[in-house]
Amino acid sequence: MLAARLRELAFLNRELDITLTDDRDPASHRAVRFRFPGGPRDHIAEQSAPLHLEVFGFERECPEMEGTVEVALRWCDSREERVASYANSRPTLGGGTHELGFRDGLAVAINAYAREQGLLTPSDLDFTPTQLGAGLTAIVSVKLDRPEFEGALRDRPGDGPVRTCVAEAVRDHLTNWLRADPAQATAVLTQISATTHH
Incomplete structure (x- = not known):
């Protein structure tokens, strides 16, 4: 422990x-x-059976939320989702606005890229959270100057701008990563599209 x-x-x-x-x-x-x-990227790099060699990761300062966000992720050859989130180095087991923002940004980037590539047609529904999470291992960490925690255990950041800031950062960086390496993007999208809807 x-x-x-x-x-x-x-x-x-x-x-x-x-x-x-x-x-x-x-x-x-x-x-x-x-x-x-290498921070969280080094930790993610130790995961087995990766679908793509490179670990995606970034760190961005976000003045609107008075803090920074750092994300590292990799899809693995499994159906299990493992997303761990932290605020000021404390595990946020109850989720929180930073984790919601991560999922928002992930969905926007992946669905938009899939439509660009013709994997999703205009009449297709977006990929579901279950599909996006299949095989996903991720670390989402925010460091806030003035955090406001909520929930019974005070373990969830509830800051208003956090969700928006994290979502925008994930969307921007993940979109660039997908476009920069079509082979890795194809491996990820193939797994996501093969996962059953729930």
């Missing part, structure tokens, strides 16, 4: 270099180092 949390702190804060040492048994002294100079 402690090791997992230290690992999270290390990939969410690339300047950190954390070593956890177990001195309980001198005969089997063990130390584990957590360091991710």
